[in-house]
Amino acid sequence: MPIQNYIIVALTLFTIGIVGVLVRRNALIVFMSIELMLNAVNLLLVAFSKVHHGAALAHNNATTVGAEAQIFVFFIMVVAAAEVSIGLAIIVMLYRNTRSIDINFLNRLKN
Amino acid sequence: MKIILAFIVLFPLAGFLVNGLFRNTRSKKSIAYYACSQIFSSFFLSCIAFYLVKNGGSEVVTYFDFIKISNLNISFSFQIDQLSALFLLIITGVGFLIHVYSAAYMHEEEPKHFARYFAYLNLFVFSMLILVLGANYVIMFMGWEGVGLCSYLLVGYWFKNNNYNYAAKKAFIMNRIGDLGFLLAVFWIINKLGTVGYTEVFAKAATLSTFDVTAITMLLFVGAMGKSAQIPLYTWLPDAMAGPTPVSALIHAATMVTAGIYMIARSNVLFSMSAITMNLITIIGLATALLSATIAIKQNDIKKVLAYSTVSQLGYMFLGLGVGAYTGAVFHVMTHAFFKALLFLGAGSVIHAMHHEQDIRNMGGLKKKLPITHLTFLLGCFAISGIPPFSGFFSKDEILAAAFASNPIYWVLGVVGAAMTAFYMFRLYATTFLGNFRGTKVQELHLHESPKAMTYPLIILAILSVVGGLIGIPEILGGNHQLHHFLSSVLTSEKPIHINHNTEFLLMATSVVIAVIAILFAVNKFSKKPELSEAKGLGKIFANKWYVDELYEKIIVIPLLAIATFLKNIVEKSGIDGIVNGVGKYIQYSARQIRLVQNGQVGSYVLFMVLAFIIMILIWVNDGHIYKFLTQLF
Amino acid sequence: MSLTEIIFWLLSGFAIVSAIMVLVSKSPIHSILWLILVFFAISGHYILLNAQFLAIVNLIVYAGAIMVLFLFVVMLINLDKESDPQKNIWIKLAGVISGGSLLIVLVSLVKQATEINAKEVLLSKGNIGLIETLGKVLFTDFIVPFEISSVLFLSAMVGAVVIGKK
Numbered sequence: 001m002p003i004q005n006y007i008i009v010a011l012t013l014f015t016i017g018i019v020g021v022l023v024r025r026n027a028l029i030v031f032m033s034i035e036l037m038l039n040a041v042n043l044l045l046v047a048f049s050k051v052h053h054g055a056a057l058a059h060n061n062a063t064t065v066g067a068e069a070q071i072f073v074f075f076i077m078v079v080a081a082a083e084v085s086i087g088l089a090i091i092v093m094l095y096r097n098t099r100s101i102d103i104n105f106l107n108r109l110k111n
Numbered sequence: 112m113k114i115i116l117a118f119i120v121l122f123p124l125a126g127f128l129v130n131g132l133f134r135n136t137r138s139k140k141s142i143a144y145y146a147c148s149q150i151f152s153s154f155f156l157s158c159i160a161f162y163l164v165k166n167g168g169s170e171v172v173t174y175f176d177f178i179k180i181s182n183l184n185i186s187f188s189f190q191i192d193q194l195s196a197l198f199l200l201i202i203t204g205v206g207f208l209i210h211v212y213s214a215a216y217m218h219e220e221e222p223k224h225f226a227r228y229f230a231y232l233n234l235f236v237f238s239m240l241i242l243v244l245g246a247n248y249v250i251m252f253m254g255w256e257g258v259g260l261c262s263y264l265l266v267g268y269w270f271k272n273n274n275y276n277y278a279a280k281k282a283f284i285m286n287r288i289g290d291l292g293f294l295l296a297v298f299w300i301i302n303k304l305g306t307v308g309y310t311e312v313f314a315k316a317a318t319l320s321t322f323d324v325t326a327i328t329m330l331l332f333v334g335a336m337g338k339s340a341q342i343p344l345y346t347w348l349p350d351a352m353a354g355p356t357p358v359s360a361l362i363h364a365a366t367m368v369t370a371g372i373y374m375i376a377r378s379n380v381l382f383s384m385s386a387i388t389m390n391l392i393t394i395i396g397l398a399t400a401l402l403s404a405t406i407a408i409k410q411n412d413i414k415k416v417l418a419y420s421t422v423s424q425l426g427y428m429f430l431g432l433g434v435g436a437y438t439g440a441v442f443h444v445m446t447h448a449f450f451k452a453l454l455f456l457g458a459g460s461v462i463h464a465m466h467h468e469q470d471i472r473n474m475g476g477l478k479k480k481l482p483i484t485h486l487t488f489l490l491g492c493f494a495i496s497g498i499p500p501f502s503g504f505f506s507k508d509e510i511l512a513a514a515f516a517s518n519p520i521y522w523v524l525g526v527v528g529a530a531m532t533a534f535y536m537f538r539l540y541a542t543t544f545l546g547n548f549r550g551t552k553v554q555e556l557h558l559h560e561s562p563k564a565m566t567y568p569l570i571i572l573a574i575l576s577v578v579g580g581l582i583g584i585p586e587i588l589g590g591n592h593q594l595h596h597f598l599s600s601v602l603t604s605e606k607p608i609h610i611n612h613n614t615e616f617l618l619m620a621t622s623v624v625i626a627v628i629a630i631l632f633a634v635n636k637f638s639k640k641p642e643l644s645e646a647k648g649l650g651k652i653f654a655n656k657w658y659v660d661e662l663y664e665k666i667i668v669i670p671l672l673a674i675a676t677f678l679k680n681i682v683e684k685s686g687i688d689g690i691v692n693g694v695g696k697y698i699q700y701s702a703r704q705i706r707l708v709q710n711g712q713v714g715s716y717v718l719f720m721v722l723a724f725i726i727m728i729l730i731w732v733n734d735g736h737i738y739k740f741l742t743q744l745f
Numbered sequence: 746m747s748l749t750e751i752i753f754w755l756l757s758g759f760a761i762v763s764a765i766m767v768l769v770s771k772s773p774i775h776s777i778l779w780l781i782l783v784f785f786a787i788s789g790h791y792i793l794l795n796a797q798f799l800a801i802v803n804l805i806v807y808a809g810a811i812m813v814l815f816l817f818v819v820m821l822i823n824l825d826k827e828s829d830p831q832k833n834i835w836i837k838l839a840g841v842i843s844g845g846s847l848l849i850v851l852v853s854l855v856k857q858a859t860e861i862n863a864k865e866v867l868l869s870k871g872n873i874g875l876i877e878t879l880g881k882v883l884f885t886d887f888i889v890p891f892e893i894s895s896v897l898f899l900s901a902m903v904g905a906v907v908i909g910k911k
Contacts, residue, residue: 003864007855009757013783015848016764021717022840028773028815028824032780035811036764039787042803046796047866054867067873067882073799074883077806078894082901084811088818089908095822103713714836721843728850732857 006047013040027091027101031084038080042073112163113172116189119156119199120240122149126233134226142222143214146229150210150236154203157196164196165597171246171310178249185307190246194441194601198243198373201448205365206236208568212456213357215564216463228268232361235261239366243373247307248297251374255293255338258367259286265362266354278350285347289337296330299323313380321385328381328388335371340422341429342399346660348422352414356459359414364421364451369444372428376602379437383604389433393517396429397524402657404531408538409654412469413458416539420495421451423532427510430525436513437602438595442583443506449579450494450503453572457488460561460569461543465554471539476548480558483566485544487573492540494576496533496626502580508619509585515618516608526622533626537633545638749868752793760786773824777815784808794866796874 013036020033049069056065095101126149130142137145169192178185210232217228238257245251260283267279300307303323304315316324335341340348348368352359362368375382375392382388400423407419424447431440462469464481478485494501497508507529515522548555560566583594599605610618652658763782770776784807791800872878883891 003866004855005753005757006866008852009760011848011851011855012761013764015844015851016761016768018717018721018847019840019844020768022714022721022844023768023837025714026773026824028819029768029776032767032776032815035807036767036780036783039784039803039807042799043787043790046791046794046799049796049873050794050867050871051864053871053873054865057867057871064873064878064882066871067879068886070796070799070873070879071883071887074802074879075890075894077802079897081806081811082897084814085901085905086908088814089905092818092821093908101822101824714840718840718843721847725843725847725850728854732854 003047003051006044010040010044010047013037013043025102027094027103030103031087031091035080035084038076042076045069045073045076112160112168112170112191113174115156115160115163116172116191116244117174119153119160119203120189120237120244122153122156123233123237123240125149127230127237130226130233131230134223134230137222137226139218139220139222139225142226142229143210146233147207147210147214149233150203150207153236153240154200154207157199157203160191161196161200164191164193169193169600171308173246182305183301185247185249187250188246188308189244189250190309191244192601193598194373194376195243197441197445197598198369199240201445202236202239202243202366205448205452205572206232206239206361208571209357209361209365209452209456212360212459212565212568213355215562216357216459217355224268228265228355231261231264231268232358235265235362235367239370242370246309248300248309248312249307251377252290252293252297255334255370255374256290258362258370259283259290259338262286262351262362262367265358266351268354268358272353275353278347278353282347282351285344286337289334289344292330292333292337294334296327296334299327299330303327309377313378316380316384319384324381325385325387328378328385329391331374331378331381332388332392335375335429336395339368339371339425339429340399341371341395341426342402345399345403345422346656346663349415349418349656352412352418356414356455356462359418360452360455360459363418364455365448368421368425369428369448372425372432372440372444375429375432376437376441379602379604382432383435389435391433392429393433393514393521396426396431396433397521397528398426399423400426400430400528401524401531404528404535405653406656407535408531409650411472413461413471413474413539413543414455414469416471416535417451417454417458420454420532420536423528424451424495427507427525427528430514430521431510434510434513434517434521435604435606436510436608437605438583438592438598439506439509439513441598441602442594443510446494446502446506446576446579449572450491450501450576453487453491453569453576454495456565456569456572457484457491460484460565461488463561463565464558465550466557468550468554471542473550473554474543474548475546475550476544477558478544481544481560483560483569487569488544489540490573491576492536495536496630497529497622498626498630499623500577500580502576502578504623505580505583505585508622509583511622512585512610512615512618513608515614516610522618526625529622530625530629533629534633537630538637541634541637545634749793753790756786756789756793760790773819774816777812777819781808781812784812791874793868794874795868795871798874798876798879 017033017037017040020036021030024030024033046069049066051066052069053063053066056063091101126146130137130146134142169190171188171190173186173188175187176184177187210229213228213232217225220228235258238254238261240254242251242254242258245254263279263283266282267276269275297307300312303319304312306312306315319327337344348363351363354362382392403419403422403426407416407423410416410419424443428440428443428447431437431443460481461474461477461484464477464484465474468474490501494503497504499505511522511525511529514525548558583592585592760783763779763786766779767776767783770779784803788800788803788808791797791803
């Protein structure tokens with residue numbers, strides 16, 4: 001399975017996430033699109049870890065070359081979880097103050 | 112000699128600085144004594160310098176390097192030779208007498224203005240000394256500019272009167288026009304010869320082409336035209352009579368206006384190489400002499416008559432230069448300094464007695480009340496009219512003889528001018544001093560002779576006017592023309608004139624007789640009844656100065672002002688200001704428009720980020736070749 | 746087309762379709778559910794790559810915890826149908842087009858790169874996805890980030906509580 005396939009799939013998911021950020025006005029949906037982007041990146045990282053592992057296995061049978069990428073994916077998930085908790089708290093605050101979670105209401109940042 | 116020259120120049124400069132800087136705290140007496148003593152010290156040293164030069168001590172002394180650019184080396188140096196020694200004596204001597212006179216004439220001024228006057232006067236003497244002592248054209252130009260400046264400062268001395276300020280401005284601006292010609296000539300000399308020192312320039316002068324020499328001398332003459340009031344740059348001198356009378360005496364009779372003649376006499380090597388310029392100088396000098404003489408016949412202000420007389424006599428000097436009589440011209444400079452200063456100071460004395468009245472129609476019969484003034488003024492009139500044995504006769508006759516040798520017509524016109532000179536001078540004399548007094552009773556009671564500080568200079572100048580000609584008695588009358596021999600080492604291009612002795616006697620006699628007839632006619636006409644009626648016909652043209660000022664106004668001043676107004680309103684306000692303000696307005700406008708991008712919408716921010724990212728990749732990876740890019744896609 | 750390839754394409758298609766449905770759904774709850782399906786598809790990819798640990802963690806953390814949080818918030822603010830008007834059609838079009846162009850640009854970048862032309866992904870073999878191996882690497886080489894992430898969680902908790910207070 002050549003690596004380009006995985007790259008293209010991950011890229012597609014990533015751009016769908018970006019389109020989601022651009023198009024939707026609901027803050028929750030925007031947040032979810034961000035999670036989608038993170039997942040696309042995770043997929044790609046895991047695929048690359050296998051690439052390097054496969055290349056290294058030819059020399060040494062008991063190597064753990066690609067493990068760093070999977071650890072990295074693990075930590076991405078950790079950070080995503082933390083970020084979600086904070087982000088949702090903010091959205092709840094936004095709703096409490098403005099009774100709506102339309103991100104266009106954030107244009108008060110302009111002033 | 113180096114120290115002597117330095118101190119000659121530094122004494123008046125010190126006088127200027129001290130009187131100028133401390134003018135608020137000194138008394139009038141101390142100011143006057145200080146200023147006069149400075150000039151007297153300069154005069155004393157000038158006598159020593161003259162004596163040294165007479166015994167063969169001419170030299171060029173260098174003080175320091177002034178301008179040094181690649182091959183051009185202009186040093187601050189003074190050249191003391193017979194010509195500059197003579198001028199030194201004239202300047203410091205007559206200058207000293209006028210300083211003493213001014214101390215009494217200006218006694219009505221407040222101390223700080225009094226000090227200002229003497230400071231300017233000392234500065235003027237300083238500049239004039241630099242002009243005649245300079246050993247190269249650049250130093251001369253420094254003095255040239257300095258005297259122009261002092262002329263402006265002194266003519267506009269009573270600055271509260273705006274008309275006087277206009278007169279001062281006019282003097283300065285016309286001088287400047289001449290200065291432009293002088294500067295161009297100096298640049299040309301530097302370009303062609305690479306040096307400006309007199310000795311070097313005259314030594315290399317033979318290498319110049321005719322075109323170069325003609326151009327240089329023409330431009331130098333333009334400078335002389337402005338400074339010495341020849342046609343067409345002469346109208347400033349009559350207006351400059353707005354200044355105090357001693358100023359008119361010093362600057363506009365004895366010294367500044369003679370700077371042009373000094374310059375041409377100094378550069379006689381160059382001028383003799385260009386016949387065209389010499390002809391031009393002759394014609395302009397003659398025309399000026401005649402024109403201003405006609406105007407002087409009909410003037411009613413005592414100082415204006417003398418002013419036009421000065422212009423006329425300057426014309427004679429240029430006539431002398433033009434026909435090659437350099438010695439004659441310098442001789443006339445010297446005698447003219449004596450008698451014109453005398454006449455101006457005498458006029459000042461009259462004005463002082465008449466309590467600032469200057470119109471001669473309100474004067475008359477002053478002979479009895481102002482005896483010394485009357486006698487000295489009469490002697491001055493004789494001198495200027497060219498009556499022997501007064502000094503004016505010898506100098507004017509030398510010029511006329513040289514004119515005859517060049518072209519008899521010049522002589523005829525010169526004699527016509529001399530007749531007019533005699534006529535208007537004695538018209539002035541008769542109207543002022545003879546007959547009955549025509550002023551008011553109040554003025555009549557006030558009439559008194561001037562104080563000693565004013566009359567002593569008058570007496571000294573009168574003596575000089577009488578005997579000053581004796582150094583230039585030509586051979587045919589028995590003398591040996593000491594002045595000619597004295598100056599011959601400097602005025603090297605002067606060729607002696609060859610006229611038959613009998614012809615020369617005849618010429619002299621003719622001019623004297625014509626002058627005497629003119630005198631008798633004038634005295635007879637004007638001593639009994641004054642000319643109170645309005646001038647008519649030709650006289651009207653004379654009285655209105657041939658409408659030259661009005662002509663200048665129409666063809667030069669008004670178009671210049673129109674151009675200036677045009678430039679101010681259209682080019683400056685709409686054009687340049689418009690562009691500058693427009694840039695500012697444009698920036699404000701675009702800033703307002705760009706600000707709208709910050710609309711606070713997060714979505715649009717991300718959109719821009721994405722677009723920018725796309726563009727960056729396109730440019731970075733593919734150098735913008737989108738086609739190649741798309742083909743690689745599929 | 747071997748079995749692995751078919752499974753790969755199926756999972757990819759499923760993930761992409763679900764992702765598009767996330768965006769397109771009108772109701773936020775539907776979007777959340779579609780997103781959970783995307784996570785399932787991704788976890789399927791992980792299993793295909795023999796990254797067992799990550800597959801399970803993905804499901805538990807993302808689909809289990811994070812999406813549940815999202816559902817909580819949706820219920821909290823009582824958001825069932827998007828009642829406010831959508832953005833106007835031009836913005837949506839601009840967004841889609843720019844997203845599409847970004848995809849094209851990035852894909853062509855990939856196609857241009859020659860270094861990765863011959864790399865092959867090792868499917869179903871290799872033991873780095875196993876829990877023991879990963880655990881060993883995590884607790885020896887990466888122990889410091891591990892501890893720091895606990896501090897991170899602490900600060901996130903404190904932050905969430907502080908922000909949420911009235």
